[in-house]
Amino acid sequence: MQRVVVMSFIEGTSRNQTAYWAMDDMVEEESMVRVIDLFIDKCDLGALGFTRTEPAATGRPGYAAASLAKLYVYGYENKIRSSRKLEKECRRNVEVMWLTDGLTPDHKSISEFRRLNLRPLQKLFREFVKLCKSWELVGGEFFAVDGSKFKASNNKKNNFSSKKLDERLMRLEGKIAEYLESLDEEDNRDDAGGEAPEGLIKLLKRRELYESYKAQLEESGEKELSTVDPDAKLMSTRKGCVEAAYNVQSSVDGKHDIIVDYDVSKNSADQGHLSIMAKRLMRQGYRKFTLLADKGYYNGSCLQKGKKFKIKAIVARQKPSNPTGQPKEFHTDSFRYDPKTDKYICPSGAILHAHSKKTAKRRNFFNKTACSKCPHLDSCTSGERGYRSITRGEYADDYERTDRVYNENIKLYKRRQQIVEHPFGTVKHTMDGGYFLLRRRRKVRTEVALLFLGYNLKRAYNILGFRAIMERLSALSIGLLQLLRVFDVFRINSALLAKKFQP
Numbered sequence: 209m210q211r212v213v214v215m216s217f218i219e220g221t222s223r224n225q226t227a228y229w230a231m232d233d234m235v236e237e238e239s240m241v242r243v244i245d246l247f248i249d250k251c252d253l254g255a256l257g258f259t260r261t262e263p264a265a266t267g268r269p270g271y272a273a274a275s276l277a278k279l280y281v282y283g284y285e286n287k288i289r290s291s292r293k294l295e296k297e298c299r300r301n302v303e304v305m306w307l308t309d310g311l312t313p314d315h316k317s318i319s320e321f322r323r324l325n326l327r328p329l330q331k332l333f334r335e336f337v338k339l340c341k342s343w344e345l346v347g348g349e350f351f352a353v354d355g356s357k358f359k360a361s362n363n364k365k366n367n368f369s370s371k372k373l374d375e376r377l378m379r380l381e382g383k384i385a386e387y388l389e390s391l392d393e394e395d396n397r398d399d400a401g402g403e404a405p406e407g408l409i410k411l412l413k414r415r416e417l418y419e420s421y422k423a424q425l426e427e428s429g430e431k432e433l434s435t436v437d438p439d440a441k442l443m444s445t446r447k448g449c450v451e452a453a454y455n456v457q458s459s460v461d462g463k464h465d466i467i468v469d470y471d472v473s474k475n476s477a478d479q480g481h482l483s484i485m486a487k488r489l490m491r492q493g494y495r496k497f498t499l500l501a502d503k504g505y506y507n508g509s510c511l512q513k514g515k516k517f518k519i520k521a522i523v524a525r526q527k528p529s530n531p532t533g534q535p536k537e538f539h540t541d542s543f544r545y546d547p548k549t550d551k552y553i554c555p556s557g558a559i560l561h562a563h564s565k566k567t568a569k570r571r572n573f574f575n576k577t578a579c580s581k582c583p584h585l586d587s588c589t590s591g592e593r594g595y596r597s598i599t600r601g602e603y604a605d606d607y608e609r610t611d612r613v614y615n616e617n618i619k620l621y622k623r624r625q626q627i628v629e630h631p632f633g634t635v636k637h638t639m640d641g642g643y644f645l646l647r648r649r650r651k652v653r654t655e656v657a658l659l660f661l662g663y664n665l666k667r668a669y670n671i672l673g674f675r676a677i678m679e680r681l682s683a684l685s686i687g688l689l690q691l692l693r694v695f696d697v698f699r700i701n702s703a704l705l706a707k708k709f710q711p
Contacts, residue, residue: 234302238674241282241303243665246681247316248278250334257328258350275308276321280329282307285662289638289655291319313335326654333388333657340466345668347463350620353505354630355457356636357480359643362442362452367442369432373422373592380415385413396481437647443476454644454657459485460628462500463576463672467474467631467660468492472653473590480502483513490517498522500624508603521618522624522677531590538588543598545608552598556582560598569602635659 221227235241254261258273281296282304295315297304322329336601340346387408424435434440440452455476459469469488473481482505489497496518503524514521530539542555551573559576564571579595580586588619591594614621636642643661668677 210322231302231306235306238520240285240665240669241307243308243674243677243681244278244281247339248281248332248335250357250681250684253328256331256335257325259324259328261467265682266461271311271313271317271321273321273325274423276313277309277316277325277329277332279313279318280309280322280658280667281332284641284655284658285639285665289641289645289658290571291315291322294318303407320384322654326651329654330657331476331660333664336464336661337468337667339684340464340468340664340668340681343668343672345464345671346461346468348461348467348494348497350462350500351406351468351489351494352462352500353457353459353482353539354502354503354624354632355481357445357451357453357454357476357642358456358656360434360437360452360454360653361455361644361647362437362440363433364451366435367432367452368418368421368425368435370422370425371503373418373425377415378420380411380418384408384415387536389702403561408549418509439647439649439652441474441476447507449660451588454649454652457481457485458628458631459489460625460661462627464667465510465627465631466664466667470656470660472656474649478502479507480510481505482507482510482523483517485519486517486519496520498620500621500627502624503527506607506610508601508606511606512603515606515609518615521610522614522621524614524621525607525611533591535587538584540598544598545604546675547605554578554596556584558582560596565686571600573598573600600640610703630665631660635663677687 209233235317241558251429253273256292258277260270263269279294283289283297286404287292288297292315293306298308298312299305331449336344340378341348369596379484387405389407393409394530421433421435425431432442434452437452440454443453443455444450444550445453450610454477455478457471457478460466461468465637469485470486471484472480475481478501482501486499498520499514499522501523501524506523506526511523512519537555545551546553546554550562550566554560558575560575560578562571562573574595574597576595579589582588585594585596627673639659639662641655644655646652646655672680
Protein backbone atom coordinates (compact mmCIF):
# COMPACT_ATOMS: atom_id res chain seq x y z
CA MET A 209 0.00 0.00 0.00
CA GLN A 210 1.42 3.37 -1.05
CA ARG A 211 1.99 5.83 1.78
CA VAL A 212 0.61 9.38 1.22
CA VAL A 213 2.65 12.23 2.71
CA VAL A 214 0.56 15.26 3.63
CA MET A 215 2.48 18.54 3.47
CA SER A 216 1.62 21.43 5.79
CA PHE A 217 2.31 25.16 5.86
CA ILE A 218 4.85 26.84 8.08
CA GLU A 219 3.08 27.40 11.38
CA GLY A 220 3.45 30.46 13.57
CA THR A 221 3.16 30.91 17.30
CA SER A 222 -0.28 30.90 18.82
CA ARG A 223 -1.59 34.36 19.63
CA ASN A 224 -2.84 33.14 23.00
CA GLN A 225 0.48 31.69 24.09
CA THR A 226 2.20 33.55 26.90
CA ALA A 227 5.73 34.62 25.96
CA TYR A 228 8.55 36.38 27.77
CA TRP A 229 10.85 38.51 25.62
CA ALA A 230 12.77 41.76 25.80
CA MET A 231 11.78 44.64 23.50
CA ASP A 232 15.43 44.91 22.47
CA ASP A 233 15.19 41.46 20.84
CA MET A 234 12.50 42.76 18.47
CA VAL A 235 14.78 45.42 16.93
CA GLU A 236 17.43 44.48 14.39
CA GLU A 237 20.95 44.58 15.74
CA GLU A 238 22.18 47.05 13.11
CA SER A 239 19.04 49.17 12.84
CA MET A 240 19.31 52.94 12.24
CA VAL A 241 17.02 53.47 15.23
CA ARG A 242 19.91 52.50 17.52
CA VAL A 243 22.08 55.22 15.93
CA ILE A 244 19.37 57.83 16.44
CA ASP A 245 18.89 56.76 20.06
CA LEU A 246 22.60 57.01 20.90
CA PHE A 247 23.06 60.30 19.02
CA ILE A 248 20.28 62.07 20.94
CA ASP A 249 21.53 60.62 24.23
CA LYS A 250 24.95 62.14 23.57
CA CYS A 251 23.54 65.62 22.85
CA ASP A 252 23.16 68.11 25.66
CA LEU A 253 19.57 69.08 24.94
CA GLY A 254 19.55 71.69 27.67
CA ALA A 255 22.52 73.50 26.13
CA LEU A 256 20.80 73.37 22.73
CA GLY A 257 17.81 75.18 24.17
CA PHE A 258 15.23 72.39 24.43
CA THR A 259 12.39 73.00 26.86
CA ARG A 260 11.54 70.68 29.74
CA THR A 261 14.87 68.94 29.84
CA GLU A 262 14.60 68.72 33.63
CA PRO A 263 11.50 67.38 35.43
CA ALA A 264 9.36 69.94 37.23
CA ALA A 265 9.16 69.82 41.03
CA THR A 266 5.37 70.04 41.03
CA GLY A 267 2.50 69.20 38.73
CA ARG A 268 1.84 66.26 36.50
CA PRO A 269 5.02 64.70 35.00
CA GLY A 270 5.63 65.47 31.32
CA TYR A 271 7.42 63.61 28.57
CA ALA A 272 11.20 63.91 28.47
CA ALA A 273 12.57 66.12 25.69
CA ALA A 274 14.96 63.35 24.63
CA SER A 275 12.11 60.90 23.95
CA LEU A 276 10.18 63.32 21.74
CA ALA A 277 13.35 64.52 19.96
CA LYS A 278 14.20 60.90 19.11
CA LEU A 279 10.63 60.40 17.89
CA TYR A 280 10.83 63.36 15.49
CA VAL A 281 14.27 62.49 14.12
CA TYR A 282 13.12 58.92 13.50
CA GLY A 283 9.86 60.11 11.95
CA TYR A 284 11.43 62.51 9.45
CA GLU A 285 14.04 59.90 8.53
CA ASN A 286 11.29 57.32 7.86
CA LYS A 287 8.60 59.38 6.05
CA ILE A 288 6.45 59.77 9.20
CA ARG A 289 6.17 63.51 9.86
CA SER A 290 2.58 64.08 10.97
CA SER A 291 2.03 64.20 14.75
CA ARG A 292 -1.07 62.00 14.36
CA LYS A 293 0.91 59.40 12.40
CA LEU A 294 3.68 59.49 14.98
CA GLU A 295 1.06 58.91 17.69
CA LYS A 296 -0.11 55.76 15.86
CA GLU A 297 3.47 54.55 15.38
CA CYS A 298 4.03 54.71 19.13
CA ARG A 299 1.40 51.97 19.50
CA ARG A 300 2.21 49.69 16.59
CA ASN A 301 5.81 50.25 15.40
CA VAL A 302 8.23 48.08 17.35
CA GLU A 303 11.20 50.35 16.60
CA VAL A 304 9.34 53.43 17.85
CA MET A 305 8.17 51.56 20.95
CA TRP A 306 11.79 50.61 21.62
CA LEU A 307 13.02 54.14 20.93
CA THR A 308 10.53 55.81 23.30
CA ASP A 309 10.67 53.05 25.96
CA GLY A 310 7.03 52.21 25.32
CA LEU A 311 5.72 55.75 25.82
CA THR A 312 2.51 56.64 23.99
CA PRO A 313 2.20 60.45 23.84
CA ASP A 314 -0.86 61.83 22.07
CA HIS A 315 -0.58 63.97 18.92
CA LYS A 316 -1.11 67.19 20.86
CA SER A 317 1.91 66.53 23.09
CA ILE A 318 3.99 65.59 20.05
CA SER A 319 3.07 68.65 17.98
CA GLU A 320 3.42 70.97 20.98
CA PHE A 321 6.98 69.75 21.52
CA ARG A 322 7.88 70.69 17.94
CA ARG A 323 6.17 74.07 18.27
CA LEU A 324 8.15 74.91 21.42
CA ASN A 325 11.49 73.68 20.08
CA LEU A 326 11.78 75.01 16.54
CA ARG A 327 15.29 76.44 16.95
CA PRO A 328 16.68 73.60 19.12
CA LEU A 329 15.56 71.02 16.54
CA GLN A 330 17.49 72.99 13.92
CA LYS A 331 20.55 72.90 16.18
CA LEU A 332 20.42 69.08 16.18
CA PHE A 333 21.30 69.25 12.48
CA ARG A 334 24.29 71.50 13.32
CA GLU A 335 25.40 69.11 16.06
CA PHE A 336 25.57 66.16 13.69
CA VAL A 337 27.46 68.22 11.08
CA LYS A 338 30.04 69.03 13.77
CA LEU A 339 30.37 65.33 14.52
CA CYS A 340 30.86 64.60 10.81
CA LYS A 341 33.63 67.23 10.71
CA SER A 342 35.33 65.69 13.74
CA TRP A 343 35.06 62.25 12.09
CA GLU A 344 36.70 63.70 8.92
CA LEU A 345 33.61 63.03 6.80
CA VAL A 346 33.62 66.71 5.78
CA GLY A 347 36.60 67.89 3.75
CA GLY A 348 35.80 71.60 3.67
CA GLU A 349 37.79 72.12 0.46
CA PHE A 350 34.95 72.43 -2.04
CA PHE A 351 31.17 72.58 -1.82
CA ALA A 352 28.34 72.32 -4.33
CA VAL A 353 25.40 74.69 -3.99
CA ASP A 354 21.94 74.27 -5.46
CA GLY A 355 18.30 75.10 -4.82
CA SER A 356 15.11 73.08 -5.12
CA LYS A 357 11.42 73.95 -4.82
CA PHE A 358 9.51 72.35 -1.95
CA LYS A 359 5.71 72.64 -1.94
CA ALA A 360 4.32 74.84 0.82
CA SER A 361 1.20 74.14 2.88
CA ASN A 362 -0.74 76.64 0.77
CA ASN A 363 -2.82 75.85 -2.31
CA LYS A 364 -2.16 78.11 -5.29
CA LYS A 365 -5.89 78.90 -5.34
CA ASN A 366 -5.26 80.68 -2.03
CA ASN A 367 -2.53 82.82 -3.54
CA PHE A 368 -3.54 86.20 -4.94
CA SER A 369 -1.90 88.95 -6.98
CA SER A 370 -3.32 92.39 -7.74
CA LYS A 371 -4.21 91.29 -11.26
CA LYS A 372 -5.92 88.14 -10.00
CA LEU A 373 -7.89 90.12 -7.41
CA ASP A 374 -8.99 92.70 -9.99
CA GLU A 375 -10.26 89.95 -12.28
CA ARG A 376 -12.19 88.26 -9.45
CA LEU A 377 -13.66 91.54 -8.23
CA MET A 378 -14.79 92.35 -11.77
CA ARG A 379 -16.52 88.96 -12.06
CA LEU A 380 -18.11 89.44 -8.62
CA GLU A 381 -19.44 92.87 -9.57
CA GLY A 382 -21.03 91.30 -12.62
CA LYS A 383 -22.62 88.49 -10.58
CA ILE A 384 -23.90 90.94 -7.96
CA ALA A 385 -25.41 93.15 -10.67
CA GLU A 386 -27.10 90.13 -12.29
CA TYR A 387 -28.41 89.00 -8.92
CA LEU A 388 -29.91 92.40 -8.13
CA GLU A 389 -31.41 92.67 -11.60
CA SER A 390 -33.07 89.26 -11.28
CA LEU A 391 -34.48 90.21 -7.88
CA ASP A 392 -35.95 93.41 -9.32
CA GLU A 393 -37.52 91.57 -12.22
CA GLU A 394 -39.07 88.87 -10.05
CA ASP A 395 -39.98 91.39 -7.36
CA ASN A 396 -38.61 89.08 -4.64
CA ARG A 397 -37.22 91.79 -2.41
CA ASP A 398 -39.21 93.08 0.51
CA ASP A 399 -39.90 96.80 -0.06
CA ALA A 400 -40.24 97.23 3.70
CA GLY A 401 -36.55 96.48 4.17
CA GLY A 402 -36.45 92.72 4.58
CA GLU A 403 -33.24 90.69 4.78
CA ALA A 404 -31.15 90.21 1.64
CA PRO A 405 -31.11 86.67 0.12
CA GLU A 406 -28.37 84.31 1.32
CA GLY A 407 -26.75 84.09 -2.12
CA LEU A 408 -26.35 87.86 -2.34
CA ILE A 409 -24.88 88.00 1.19
CA LYS A 410 -22.23 85.43 0.21
CA LEU A 411 -21.26 87.45 -2.87
CA LEU A 412 -20.98 90.65 -0.85
CA LYS A 413 -18.85 88.95 1.82
CA ARG A 414 -16.55 87.53 -0.83
CA ARG A 415 -16.17 90.97 -2.42
CA GLU A 416 -15.32 92.43 0.98
CA LEU A 417 -12.73 89.69 1.53
CA TYR A 418 -11.04 90.31 -1.83
CA GLU A 419 -11.00 94.04 -1.20
CA SER A 420 -9.25 93.42 2.14
CA TYR A 421 -6.64 91.27 0.34
CA LYS A 422 -6.05 94.05 -2.16
CA ALA A 423 -5.63 96.57 0.67
CA GLN A 424 -3.04 94.26 2.31
CA LEU A 425 -1.07 94.04 -0.93
CA GLU A 426 -1.06 97.81 -1.38
CA GLU A 427 0.00 98.33 2.23
CA SER A 428 2.81 95.77 2.18
CA GLY A 429 4.07 96.54 -1.32
CA GLU A 430 4.30 92.81 -2.11
CA LYS A 431 3.37 91.41 -5.52
CA GLU A 432 1.39 88.45 -4.17
CA LEU A 433 -0.42 87.31 -1.04
CA SER A 434 -0.81 83.76 0.30
CA THR A 435 -3.69 83.47 2.75
CA VAL A 436 -2.76 80.16 4.43
CA ASP A 437 1.03 80.45 4.56
CA PRO A 438 1.86 84.16 4.15
CA ASP A 439 5.55 83.44 3.46
CA ALA A 440 4.92 81.03 0.56
CA LYS A 441 5.29 82.34 -3.00
CA LEU A 442 4.21 81.04 -6.40
CA MET A 443 7.13 79.26 -8.05
CA SER A 444 7.53 77.23 -11.22
CA THR A 445 8.72 73.67 -10.71
CA ARG A 446 10.49 71.19 -12.95
CA LYS A 447 7.19 69.44 -13.52
CA GLY A 448 6.14 72.44 -15.58
CA CYS A 449 3.50 73.64 -13.13
CA VAL A 450 3.24 76.60 -10.78
CA GLU A 451 2.53 76.13 -7.07
CA ALA A 452 3.02 77.85 -3.74
CA ALA A 453 6.48 76.79 -2.59
CA TYR A 454 9.79 77.66 -0.93
CA ASN A 455 13.21 77.63 -2.57
CA VAL A 456 15.42 75.45 -0.35
CA GLN A 457 19.14 76.11 -0.78
CA SER A 458 21.74 73.55 0.31
CA SER A 459 25.54 73.44 0.54
CA VAL A 460 26.93 69.92 0.19
CA ASP A 461 30.53 69.00 0.95
CA GLY A 462 32.36 67.35 -1.94
CA LYS A 463 34.22 64.70 0.08
CA HIS A 464 31.33 62.45 1.15
CA ASP A 465 28.24 64.44 0.05
CA ILE A 466 27.32 65.54 3.57
CA ILE A 467 24.90 68.49 3.72
CA VAL A 468 26.71 71.10 5.83
CA ASP A 469 24.33 74.04 5.54
CA TYR A 470 20.97 75.13 4.17
CA ASP A 471 18.72 78.15 3.77
CA VAL A 472 15.04 78.67 2.97
CA SER A 473 14.28 81.45 0.51
CA LYS A 474 11.06 83.09 -0.65
CA ASN A 475 12.75 84.03 -3.93
CA SER A 476 12.16 81.50 -6.71
CA ALA A 477 15.37 82.39 -8.58
CA ASP A 478 18.78 81.11 -7.48
CA GLN A 479 20.48 84.33 -8.57
CA GLY A 480 21.77 86.24 -5.57
CA HIS A 481 22.07 83.18 -3.33
CA LEU A 482 25.69 82.30 -4.14
CA SER A 483 27.17 84.99 -1.90
CA ILE A 484 24.56 84.26 0.81
CA MET A 485 25.50 80.57 0.97
CA ALA A 486 29.22 81.48 0.84
CA LYS A 487 28.78 83.81 3.82
CA ARG A 488 26.95 81.12 5.77
CA LEU A 489 29.81 78.69 5.15
CA MET A 490 32.35 81.29 6.24
CA ARG A 491 30.44 81.83 9.49
CA GLN A 492 30.97 78.14 10.22
CA GLY A 493 34.72 78.59 9.94
CA TYR A 494 35.40 77.47 6.35
CA ARG A 495 37.97 79.59 4.49
CA LYS A 496 39.32 79.72 0.92
CA PHE A 497 37.07 76.96 -0.39
CA THR A 498 35.72 76.25 -3.87
CA LEU A 499 32.03 76.62 -4.72
CA LEU A 500 30.39 74.68 -7.55
CA ALA A 501 27.12 76.10 -8.88
CA ASP A 502 25.02 75.88 -12.03
CA LYS A 503 24.15 78.73 -14.40
CA GLY A 504 21.25 79.83 -12.18
CA TYR A 505 23.86 81.39 -9.85
CA TYR A 506 25.64 83.29 -12.63
CA ASN A 507 25.24 86.73 -11.04
CA GLY A 508 27.83 89.51 -11.28
CA SER A 509 27.30 90.95 -7.81
CA CYS A 510 27.68 87.51 -6.16
CA LEU A 511 30.75 86.65 -8.24
CA GLN A 512 32.36 89.95 -7.25
CA LYS A 513 31.68 89.25 -3.57
CA GLY A 514 33.12 85.75 -3.99
CA LYS A 515 36.40 87.27 -5.14
CA LYS A 516 36.34 89.60 -2.15
CA PHE A 517 35.80 86.62 0.17
CA LYS A 518 38.73 84.82 -1.55
CA ILE A 519 36.42 82.06 -2.72
CA LYS A 520 36.97 80.17 -5.95
CA ALA A 521 33.59 80.04 -7.70
CA ILE A 522 33.16 77.55 -10.54
CA VAL A 523 29.86 78.61 -12.08
CA ALA A 524 28.49 77.63 -15.48
CA ARG A 525 27.81 80.50 -17.83
CA GLN A 526 24.33 81.44 -18.93
CA LYS A 527 23.71 81.26 -22.65
CA PRO A 528 24.00 84.81 -24.05
CA SER A 529 21.15 86.16 -26.15
CA ASN A 530 22.03 86.94 -29.75
CA PRO A 531 19.79 88.11 -32.62
CA THR A 532 17.98 85.32 -34.45
CA GLY A 533 19.72 84.38 -37.67
CA GLN A 534 22.98 86.13 -36.82
CA PRO A 535 26.05 84.06 -37.87
CA LYS A 536 27.96 82.57 -34.96
CA GLU A 537 31.21 84.34 -35.87
CA PHE A 538 29.54 87.69 -35.17
CA HIS A 539 28.06 86.81 -31.78
CA THR A 540 29.02 89.05 -28.85
CA ASP A 541 31.41 86.33 -27.58
CA SER A 542 33.50 86.76 -30.74
CA PHE A 543 34.38 90.34 -29.79
CA ARG A 544 37.56 90.31 -27.69
CA TYR A 545 38.22 92.91 -25.01
CA ASP A 546 41.79 94.17 -24.46
CA PRO A 547 42.12 95.46 -20.87
CA LYS A 548 45.46 97.16 -21.58
CA THR A 549 44.12 99.45 -24.29
CA ASP A 550 40.51 99.42 -23.04
CA LYS A 551 39.21 98.55 -26.49
CA TYR A 552 37.24 95.79 -28.19
CA ILE A 553 38.51 93.99 -31.28
CA CYS A 554 35.82 92.72 -33.64
CA PRO A 555 36.07 89.42 -35.60
CA SER A 556 37.19 91.36 -38.69
CA GLY A 557 40.06 92.97 -36.77
CA ALA A 558 38.59 96.47 -36.42
CA ILE A 559 38.97 98.32 -33.13
CA LEU A 560 35.90 99.51 -31.22
CA HIS A 561 36.59 102.51 -28.98
CA ALA A 562 34.97 103.33 -25.66
CA HIS A 563 32.39 106.11 -25.70
CA SER A 564 31.63 106.06 -21.97
CA LYS A 565 33.61 106.87 -18.86
CA LYS A 566 35.34 104.05 -17.00
CA THR A 567 33.23 104.84 -13.96
CA ALA A 568 29.97 104.24 -15.87
CA LYS A 569 28.07 101.06 -14.97
CA ARG A 570 27.33 100.31 -18.63
CA ARG A 571 29.91 101.35 -21.22
CA ASN A 572 29.39 101.42 -24.99
CA PHE A 573 32.09 100.52 -27.53
CA PHE A 574 31.70 101.16 -31.27
CA ASN A 575 33.47 102.44 -34.39
CA LYS A 576 31.11 103.99 -36.96
CA THR A 577 33.85 104.58 -39.55
CA ALA A 578 35.10 100.97 -39.51
CA CYS A 579 31.56 99.57 -39.61
CA SER A 580 30.60 101.71 -42.61
CA LYS A 581 33.45 100.18 -44.63
CA CYS A 582 33.00 96.61 -43.34
CA PRO A 583 31.71 94.10 -45.97
CA HIS A 584 30.08 92.03 -43.17
CA LEU A 585 27.94 94.87 -41.81
CA ASP A 586 24.63 93.29 -42.82
CA SER A 587 25.57 89.98 -41.12
CA CYS A 588 27.02 91.65 -38.01
CA THR A 589 24.25 94.10 -37.20
CA SER A 590 20.73 95.05 -38.16
CA GLY A 591 18.48 98.05 -37.71
CA GLU A 592 18.62 101.71 -38.57
CA ARG A 593 21.68 102.45 -36.44
CA GLY A 594 24.07 101.26 -39.15
CA TYR A 595 26.94 100.16 -36.88
CA ARG A 596 27.75 97.51 -34.25
CA SER A 597 27.88 98.52 -30.60
CA ILE A 598 29.15 96.37 -27.70
CA THR A 599 27.96 97.08 -24.15
CA ARG A 600 30.29 96.26 -21.26
CA GLY A 601 28.64 96.09 -17.81
CA GLU A 602 30.15 96.82 -14.43
CA TYR A 603 30.60 93.10 -13.68
CA ALA A 604 32.18 92.18 -17.03
CA ASP A 605 35.59 91.53 -15.41
CA ASP A 606 33.98 89.18 -12.87
CA TYR A 607 32.12 87.29 -15.59
CA GLU A 608 35.28 86.90 -17.68
CA ARG A 609 37.26 85.71 -14.67
CA THR A 610 34.54 83.20 -13.78
CA ASP A 611 34.43 81.93 -17.38
CA ARG A 612 38.20 81.31 -17.30
CA VAL A 613 37.94 79.46 -13.97
CA TYR A 614 35.06 77.35 -15.32
CA ASN A 615 36.94 76.40 -18.50
CA GLU A 616 39.99 75.41 -16.43
CA ASN A 617 37.92 73.24 -14.05
CA ILE A 618 35.30 71.57 -16.25
CA LYS A 619 36.23 68.13 -14.93
CA LEU A 620 35.60 69.23 -11.33
CA TYR A 621 32.40 71.04 -12.29
CA LYS A 622 30.96 67.84 -13.77
CA ARG A 623 30.86 66.42 -10.22
CA ARG A 624 28.45 69.15 -9.12
CA GLN A 625 25.29 67.33 -10.13
CA GLN A 626 26.08 64.08 -8.34
CA ILE A 627 27.19 65.95 -5.21
CA VAL A 628 24.31 68.38 -4.63
CA GLU A 629 21.34 67.08 -6.63
CA HIS A 630 21.44 63.53 -5.29
CA PRO A 631 20.63 64.64 -1.69
CA PHE A 632 17.56 66.52 -2.94
CA GLY A 633 16.41 63.39 -4.77
CA THR A 634 16.87 61.28 -1.63
CA VAL A 635 15.01 63.77 0.57
CA LYS A 636 12.14 64.29 -1.86
CA HIS A 637 11.51 60.74 -3.00
CA THR A 638 13.11 58.25 -0.60
CA MET A 639 12.15 60.30 2.48
CA ASP A 640 8.93 61.74 0.98
CA GLY A 641 10.04 65.25 1.93
CA GLY A 642 9.05 67.24 -1.15
CA TYR A 643 6.38 69.18 0.71
CA PHE A 644 6.00 70.93 4.05
CA LEU A 645 3.43 70.38 6.78
CA LEU A 646 4.25 73.52 8.74
CA ARG A 647 3.54 77.10 7.75
CA ARG A 648 5.70 80.22 7.87
CA ARG A 649 9.38 80.35 6.98
CA ARG A 650 10.72 80.00 10.52
CA LYS A 651 8.81 76.73 10.99
CA VAL A 652 9.71 75.44 7.54
CA ARG A 653 13.39 75.84 8.47
CA THR A 654 12.85 73.27 11.23
CA GLU A 655 11.35 70.77 8.82
CA VAL A 656 14.29 71.23 6.44
CA ALA A 657 16.73 70.72 9.33
CA LEU A 658 15.04 67.45 10.34
CA LEU A 659 14.92 66.20 6.75
CA PHE A 660 18.59 67.04 6.15
CA LEU A 661 19.56 65.52 9.51
CA GLY A 662 17.81 62.31 8.43
CA TYR A 663 19.75 62.36 5.15
CA ASN A 664 23.09 62.97 6.90
CA LEU A 665 22.40 60.11 9.30
CA LYS A 666 21.76 57.79 6.35
CA ARG A 667 24.89 59.05 4.58
CA ALA A 668 27.18 58.64 7.60
CA TYR A 669 25.69 55.21 8.29
CA ASN A 670 26.41 54.08 4.70
CA ILE A 671 29.97 55.45 4.75
CA LEU A 672 31.09 54.25 8.19
CA GLY A 673 28.86 51.26 8.76
CA PHE A 674 26.82 50.48 11.85
CA ARG A 675 29.60 49.30 14.16
CA ALA A 676 31.97 52.17 13.36
CA ILE A 677 29.37 54.90 13.85
CA MET A 678 28.15 53.32 17.11
CA GLU A 679 31.71 53.06 18.40
CA ARG A 680 32.39 56.72 17.59
CA LEU A 681 29.16 57.84 19.22
CA SER A 682 29.82 55.69 22.29
CA ALA A 683 33.29 57.22 22.65
CA LEU A 684 31.75 60.70 22.83
CA SER A 685 30.76 62.44 25.99
CA ILE A 686 28.45 65.40 26.46
CA GLY A 687 31.48 67.38 27.60
CA LEU A 688 33.29 66.60 24.35
CA LEU A 689 30.31 67.80 22.31
CA GLN A 690 30.29 71.01 24.33
CA LEU A 691 34.02 71.37 23.66
CA LEU A 692 33.43 70.97 19.92
CA ARG A 693 30.75 73.67 20.10
CA VAL A 694 33.03 76.05 22.02
CA PHE A 695 35.89 75.38 19.60
CA ASP A 696 33.64 76.23 16.62
CA VAL A 697 32.54 79.49 18.25
CA PHE A 698 36.15 80.40 19.08
CA ARG A 699 37.30 79.63 15.55
CA ILE A 700 34.49 81.66 13.96
CA ASN A 701 35.03 84.64 16.28
CA SER A 702 38.79 84.55 15.68
CA ALA A 703 38.25 84.59 11.92
CA LEU A 704 35.82 87.51 12.18
CA LEU A 705 38.24 89.50 14.35
CA ALA A 706 41.12 88.81 11.98
CA LYS A 707 39.01 90.03 9.08
CA LYS A 708 37.91 93.14 11.01
CA PHE A 709 41.44 94.24 11.89
CA GLN A 710 42.99 93.20 8.59
CA PRO A 711 45.13 96.11 7.27
